[in-house]
Amino acid sequence: METGLEQERLQQEAELNLKVKKEEVQAQLEKVRAELEVQSQETARLESSCKALERLLCQSGKRLQEKEQELEQLTKELRQVNLQQFIQQTGTKVSVLPAQPTGDIDLECGSLKRLGSSRLLPSDLRALQSRVSSSLNPEGIYV
Structure with missing residues (x-):
């Protein structure tokens, strides 16, 4: 029984x-399960953050491209103004504008140095261009 x-x-x-x-x-x-x-x-949450970051990166890339295109256009306009200034100073007619390499340019020497925060606005360049072109001879300039 005990057993x-x-x-x-x-x-x-x-x-x-x-x-x-x-x-x-x-x-x-x-x-x-709780963990x-x-x-x-x-x-x-991380996936959502990654998607938002990707969208921001894409938008930043597009803005950067727009700014690069704007810089390229401004550089072309500045070259044009510099050429007109040169023509005015020398009295030379120019029929073909040789291609200039893009890069750093010194404003006083007909080129544009990249100076971080100091930037020319398109309106400044156009105003300068109109002042220079209005003082040129009436024969016109061909570039």
Whole structure:
């Protein structure tokens, strides 16, 4: 009888241990699920941030291209003004404008140095160009 009671006690103890282990596993499973949910939300947030960053990068690239085109146009206009100024000073007629390499240019020497914050506005160049061209001879200039 004593062995029967001992076996029953061991069986109850084993069942209790199994029940405790199942509860521990269930608690750990819930904890892992909660962590997984948090990571899933973080992943979604990061993906959203990456997409927003990609859009901003694309917009910045387009603005940079526009600014480069504007700079190229302003450089052409400045060359034209410098040529007209040269023609006015020398009295020479020019029929073909040779291609000049793009790059740093010194404003006083007929070129444009890139000076960080000091930039010429298109209206400044056009005003300068109109003043120079209005003082030229009426025969005209061919470039």
